[in-house]
Amino acid sequence: MSKRLLITAIVLLMILIGLMGFKFAGMVSESESDHTASVSDTESSENQETSDSEIEENIDSSAEESAESTSETEYDPEQDSRFFDTDSYLICANKKHPLPDGYEPSDLAWPEVDVVSARFTLRWDAAVALEEMFAAAAEDGVTLLLQSGYRSAEYQSQLWNYYAGLYGADDADTISSRPGYSDHQTGLAADIGSASNPSADLTQSFIDTAEGQWLYKHAYEYGFIMRYPVGKQDITGYAYEPWHYRYIGVEEATAIYTTDPDLSFEEYYGISGGDYAD
Numbered sequence: 238m239s240k241r242l243l244i245t246a247i248v249l250l251m252i253l254i255g256l257m258g259f260k261f262a263g264m265v266s267e268s269e270s271d272h273t274a275s276v277s278d279t280e281s282s283e284n285q286e287t288s289d290s291e292i293e294e295n296i297d298s299s300a301e302e303s304a305e306s307t308s309e310t311e312y313d314p315e316q317d318s319r320f321f322d323t324d325s326y327l328i329c330a331n332k333k334h335p336l337p338d339g340y341e342p343s344d345l346a347w348p349e350v351d352v353v354s355a356r357f358t359l360r361w362d363a364a365v366a367l368e369e370m371f372a373a374a375a376e377d378g379v380t381l382l383l384q385s386g387y388r389s390a391e392y393q394s395q396l397w398n399y400y401a402g403l404y405g406a407d408d409a410d411t412i413s414s415r416p417g418y419s420d421h422q423t424g425l426a427a428d429i430g431s432a433s434n435p436s437a438d439l440t441q442s443f444i445d446t447a448e449g450q451w452l453y454k455h456a457y458e459y460g461f462i463m464r465y466p467v468g469k470q471d472i473t474g475y476a477y478e479p480w481h482y483r484y485i486g487v488e489e490a491t492a493i494y495t496t497d498p499d500l501s502f503e504e505y506y507g508i509s510g511g512d513y514a515d
């Protein structure tokens with residue numbers, strides 16, 4: 238009896254173990270299928286991510302393309318006629334931008350101002366502005382003198398040859414322009430001398446004279462900028478010339494001066510300058 242009971246118990250136990258084992262296997266397979274499902278979920282979400290990032294890349298590249306196409310039509314000062322039209326007061330003459338061959342302004346006039354030795358012409362509006370500037374300085378007790386104004390290509394050639402004979406061609410290039418490249422040939426440039434200290438004329442110590450200081454502070458009010466500011470030789474192509482002022486009109490001169498009094502024309506407008514190309 239007890240033996241039959243034991244057999245029955247063993248059989249029941251085996252059935253139970255069998256059932257449990259079956260159940261356990263089912264659990265494993267369920268969890269495996271869960272796992273499979275979760276992997277495929279991950280894969281599909283990765284696929285989703287991939288396709289999202291592909292879309293983002295497409296958006297990025299189309300943004301880049303539109304940026305590129307924008308840059309193709311972006312403002313280029315080298316193509317701006319204000320700097321190359323000889324009628325413009327922003328006409329650029331530097332070692333990278335010569336004036337048209339044989340250029341001579343058609344509206345040259347003689348400003349009625351005190352001079353160092355010889356009289357010079359300037360383009361009409363520049364001449365009028367120069368007279369106003371000299372008169373305003375005189376009211377402040379400062380006597381400006383005109384040292385140089387418009388210089389023709391021929392005159393510039395003689396001047397450059399003179400300096401080249403004295404110092405050699407390389408040094409002549411740092412203080413005088415080759416014909417066709419001179420700011421003076423625009424008819425908009427004036428070299429200004431000092432009545433209080435003539436020995437400072439055409440030297441960098443001109444900035445320390447009453448005339449140099451007055452011009453530095455007020456020239457922009459009459460449309461003139463210091464064309465060759467201190468420390469900008471690599472950009473303008475010329476050493477510091479605190480006596481050389483260039484007429485560009487009151488609005489433009491004020492814009493440059495109020496940005497930075499020592500900013501060069503080339504820097505402000507983004508025009509190339511520096512040394513001769515050859």
Ligand SMILES: [Zn+2]
Binds near residue numbers: 421427428481
């Ligand atoms: Zn000059």
